Amino acid sequence: MILNPLVQQVLDLIGIFAFAxxxxxxxxxxxxxxxxIVVLAEVTALGGGLFRDLVIGAVPPEAFTTTSYFTTPLVxxxxxxxxxxxxxxxxxxxxxxxxxxxxxxxxxxxLKALNHGMHPLAAVALGAATAIGGGAARDLLAGDVPALLxxxxxxxxxxxxVGSGLVxxxxxxxxxxxxxxxxxxxxxxxVRLLAxxxxxxxxxxxxxxxx
Amino acid sequence: MILNPLVQQVLDLIGIFAFAxxxxxxxxxxxxxxxxIVVLAEVTALGGGLFRDLVIGAVPPEAFTTTSYFTTPLVxxxxxxxxxxxxxxxxxxxxxxxxxxxxxxxxxxxLKALNHGMHPLAAVALGAATAIGGGAARDLLAGDVPALLxxxxxxxxxxxxVGSGLVxxxxxxxxxxxxxxxxxxxxxxxVRLLAxxxxxxxxxxxxxxxx
Amino acid sequence: MILNPLVQQVLDLIGIFAFAxxxxxxxxxxxxxxxxIVVLAEVTALGGGLFRDLVIGAVPPEAFTTTSYFTTPLVxxxxxxxxxxxxxxxxxxxxxxxxxxxxxxxxxxxLKALNHGMHPLAAVALGAATAIGGGAARDLLAGDVPALLxxxxxxxxxxxxVGSGLVxxxxxxxxxxxxxxxxxxxxxxxVRLLAxxxxxxxxxxxxxxxx
Numbered sequence: 001m002i003l004n005p006l007v008q009q010v011l012d013l014i015g016i017f018a019f020a021x022x023x024x025x026x027x028x029x030x031x032x033x034x035x036x037i038v039v040l041a042e043v044t045a046l047g048g049g050l051f052r053d054l055v056i057g058a059v060p061p062e063a064f065t066t067t068s069y070f071t072t073p074l075v076x077x078x079x080x081x082x083x084x085x086x087x088x089x090x091x092x093x094x095x096x097x098x099x100x101x102x103x104x105x106x107x108x109x110x111l112k113a114l115n116h117g118m119h120p121l122a123a124v125a126l127g128a129a130t131a132i133g134g135g136a137a138r139d140l141l142a143g144d145v146p147a148l149l150x151x152x153x154x155x156x157x158x159x160x161x162v163g164s165g166l167v168x169x170x171x172x173x174x175x176x177x178x179x180x181x182x183x184x185x186x187x188x189x190x191v192r193l194l195a196x197x198x199x200x201x202x203x204x205x206x207x208x209x210x211x
Numbered sequence: 212m213i214l215n216p217l218v219q220q221v222l223d224l225i226g227i228f229a230f231a232x233x234x235x236x237x238x239x240x241x242x243x244x245x246x247x248i249v250v251l252a253e254v255t256a257l258g259g260g261l262f263r264d265l266v267i268g269a270v271p272p273e274a275f276t277t278t279s280y281f282t283t284p285l286v287x288x289x290x291x292x293x294x295x296x297x298x299x300x301x302x303x304x305x306x307x308x309x310x311x312x313x314x315x316x317x318x319x320x321x322l323k324a325l326n327h328g329m330h331p332l333a334a335v336a337l338g339a340a341t342a343i344g345g346g347a348a349r350d351l352l353a354g355d356v357p358a359l360l361x362x363x364x365x366x367x368x369x370x371x372x373v374g375s376g377l378v379x380x381x382x383x384x385x386x387x388x389x390x391x392x393x394x395x396x397x398x399x400x401x402v403r404l405l406a407x408x409x410x411x412x413x414x415x416x417x418x419x420x421x422x
Numbered sequence: 423m424i425l426n427p428l429v430q431q432v433l434d435l436i437g438i439f440a441f442a443x444x445x446x447x448x449x450x451x452x453x454x455x456x457x458x459i460v461v462l463a464e465v466t467a468l469g470g471g472l473f474r475d476l477v478i479g480a481v482p483p484e485a486f487t488t489t490s491y492f493t494t495p496l497v498x499x500x501x502x503x504x505x506x507x508x509x510x511x512x513x514x515x516x517x518x519x520x521x522x523x524x525x526x527x528x529x530x531x532x533l534k535a536l537n538h539g540m541h542p543l544a545a546v547a548l549g550a551a552t553a554i555g556g557g558a559a560r561d562l563l564a565g566d567v568p569a570l571l572x573x574x575x576x577x578x579x580x581x582x583x584v585g586s587g588l589v590x591x592x593x594x595x596x597x598x599x600x601x602x603x604x605x606x607x608x609x610x611x612x613v614r615l616l617a618x619x620x621x622x623x624x625x626x627x628x629x630x631x632x633x
Contacts, residue, residue, distance in 0.1 A: 027360070030356075030360075031361070031362065032360045032361050032362065033361065033412065033414060034414050034415070035366070035369065035413045036360035036361060036362075036413075037416065039359070039360060040360070054265055054266075059266065059267065059268035060327075060333070065329075070333070071332075080416065085417075141356070141360065142356065143355075143356040
């Protein structure tokens with residue numbers, strides 16, 4: 001709507017593909033079978049958007065109405081199933097695309113929430129939920145505590161909030177355009193990549209774990 | 212709609228009862244209390260259909276509007292609470308009914324999705340999600356990785372996809388009738404029972420677990 | 423609607439704040455970072471109501487449309503982040519407010535379900551789900567089996583069912599007023615506090631764990 005639709009869809013598919021790769025690779029690491037690979041790829045790629053669409057009442061969700069959205073994770077599953085030893089060597093490559101997915105999804109999520117008349121603060125929350133929801137579901141299904149919760153992982157929710165928060169500010173100030181939206185996505189991507197490079201972590205409350 | 216409504220409801224209730232038994236039995240095995248038994252029975256029996264109904268926008272979901280749908284798991288809970296030592300000896304019996312539930316649910320799920328105007332490919336996915344969603348939620352709540360993901364369990368999602376996939380093919384080719392729908396459900400049941408009998412498992416990607 | 427709206431909102435916010443405290447404190451105990459604290463606070467406080475609203479078709483859910491509903495858990499997160507060593511000493515205080523949240527939420531949930539035309543039995547289930555859903559999601563995300571399932575915890579779902587069940591009985595008998603609704607909430611609170619004081623637990627099926 002605000003971004004050029006073709007550009008938006010290409011970015012969406014890149015994000016979906018990257019998230020699906022991360023889900024499929026986790027399934028291989030957990031020694032799940034091919035069904036597990038496909039399920040984790042689909043859930044990771046589509047879970048966040050599915051949650052957003054249910055909340056804003058956009059049913060049936062895009063995840064089920066746009067064929068390319070749920071066939072793309074199948075392609076990622078095939079890639080991982082046959083070539084995963086090479087993919088682990090290019091884990092940095094996957095993290096890079098995952099960062100792009102994060103940026104695209106947090107901006108696309110908050111834009112869609114705003115377009116459905118949600119309050120800007122709710123749009124910030126939904127944009128972030130779109131970006132981080134799929135990964136959280138992936139980790140839960142695989143039997144792990146979601147990476148975004150614990151402190152050994154570089155910040156992930158914060159860049160998503162930066163991107164979706166900037167979209168809300170742009171909307172409130174009437175400066176939301178395709179270019180500023182793209183810059184918001186870019187900012188989220190850059191913050192995430194810097195967090196990975198410099199090992200930025202979120203602070204802990206003092207003295208936890210002793211309760 | 213396509214099946215005789217009475218036949219469909221009887222089959223639905225058999226599926227709900229079988230799924231509820233599997234949830235209640237897992238709760239007993241995990242030493243959960245009676246609340247845990249009822250919650251797992253309800254979630255296993257109704258979770259998949261609830262997800263499907265939320266996705267296609269059929270709210271409030273059948274799980275809450277059809278009284279027999281959410282009282283049936285209570286009956287299964289009572290049965291398990293008082294007679295579970297006998298039920299474990301008839302675990303094969305439960306697996307047999309669970310297979311019937313799987314067949315009924317994957318076909319009913321994809322039929323309902325098609326009736327709500329979903330794309331045939333989306334109907335395949337939703338049919339399978341209806342059949343496997345409750346069991347996945349059951350395993351998550353009980354603290355286990357969902358059985359359908361890991362390779363020690365006989366194939367479960369595949370028979371569901373066979374059933375819902377056949378329904379989609381029948382719909383696209385204009386050959387969807389009560390009889391062909393019933394045959395699709397029967398095929399899913401037979402594939403699942405054969406998988407149990409012969410120990411069919413889904414393949415793993417080579418070299419997993421070393422990443 | 424049935425309660426005085428201002429009274430209801432004050433009670434809702436007390437319940438949200440208490441549930442958020444319990445989520446944030448669990449995050450600290452698990453050594454999650456500040457993102458984990460906020461996520462668990464939000465999920466615990468808003469998860470049950472979100473589920474209820476999705477099921478009855480009240481979208482977008484109140485959790486996203488009422489600003490105070492999703493800013494209150496942020497306040498609770500700040501409180502826990504800076505003062506949690508004191509909060510653990512007042513764990514009894516948190517359990518007390520959590521009991522008030524339980525009472526308010528089970529009654530508010532069943533009232534809202536009735537107002538949306540749900541069957542009384544479904545309203546009982548949805549009222550209980552509103553009260554217990556957030557805590558179940560909190561425990562799952564934190565990597566624990568939900569406390570309400572296992573038998574070492576004092577009964578939690580039962581007081582919720584008492585409160586939402588009483589609302590349904592009042593509605594069916596035409597005696598639902600602000601005062602009787604408040605009494606139903608109070609009854610649920612009292613049952614929960616008595617359960618905590620006397621260590622009431624739900625019964626187990628005999629011989630579980632041996633299957």
